[in-house]
Amino acid sequence: xxNKIYTKTGDLGKTTLxxxxxxxxxxIRIDTYGTVDELNSWIxxxxxxxxxxxxxxxxxxIQDRLFTVGSSLACDPDKEPMMKxxxxxxxxxxxxxxxxxxxxxxxxxxxxxxxxxxxxxxxQTHIARCVCRRAERCCVNxxxxxxxxxPLVIKYLNRLSDYLFVLSRYFSHQLAIPETPWRPRVA
Numbered sequence: 472x473x474n475k476i477y478t479k480t481g482d483l484g485k486t487t488l489x490x491x492x493x494x495x496x497x498x499i500r501i502d503t504y505g506t507v508d509e510l511n512s513w514i515x516x517x518x519x520x521x522x523x524x525x526x527x528x529x530x531x532x533i534q535d536r537l538f539t540v541g542s543s544l545a546c547d548p549d550k551e552p553m554m555k556x557x558x559x560x561x562x563x564x565x566x567x568x569x570x571x572x573x574x575x576x577x578x579x580x581x582x583x584x585x586x587x588x589x590x591x592x593x594x595q596t597h598i599a600r601c602v603c604r605r606a607e608r609c610c611v612n613x614x615x616x617x618x619x620x621x622p623l624v625i626k627y628l629n630r631l632s633d634y635l636f637v638l639s640r641y642f643s644h645q646l647a648i649p650e651t652p653w654r655p656r657v658a
Contacts, residue, residue: 490547499618503609504544507628510606511537513599517638520592523645526638529570533631536563540624544610548619559623567627567634574641583652585640592642600635603628 480486485493486501494501511534518530539557587597607628613620643650 488547489542489545490549492547492549499609499613499616500544503606503613503620504541506602506606506609507537507541507544510599510602511541513595513602517592517595517599520595521642526641532566533634536627540627543621543624559621559627561623564623564627564630567630571634571637574637578637578640578644583654586651586653587639588651589643589648590646592646593639593648596635596639596642600632600639603632603635607632 481496484496486496487493488500514530514534514537518527518534521527521530536559539559542557543559588594607625610620610625610628614625640650642648
């Protein structure tokens with residue numbers, strides 16, 4: 472790895488995928504893994520706001536998996552079989568589901584839509600959930616354009632956004648902050 476962060480190769484609006492293929496920086500693949508990178512940064516911020524040791528451990532695991540997702544998306548799919556790119560596993564999705572189940576064991580059942588907010592940790596977790604949904608939409612867009620994306624990536628991002636929603640509720644519970652129900656105006 473080079474000591475310099477700047478390469479000057481992107482000055483003309485192009486970048487290189489893992490595998491050497493050059494694409495415009497506006498390419499949907501670049502937008503997609505950039506969104507995953509943004510999500511990973513938000514997860515880091517949530518980690519910094521969290522005092523719960525177990526949640527911190529899970530968030531670090533998620534950050535690691537998001538690097539896996541990012542490397543999958545940043546790779547030229549025609550050249551990927553020749554490289555050692557880490558893979559997601561079905562167990563990564565099961566892990567998120569089990570974590571949600573554990574948190575839901577202590578949460579009151581959902582009876583209304585919840586407005587984001589009440590505490591910075593809760594609000595930031597909702598922001599991360601929204602960014603995660605955007606990353607998922609970008610992946611689906613790639614798929615619809617016949618640009619290869621590993622199906623497990625879409626499944627993982629879908630489950631991760633669910634996890635982040637439950638985590639926001641869990642933080643409200645831990646912090647004894649009442650959830651604010653959305654009350655639609657009808658009249």
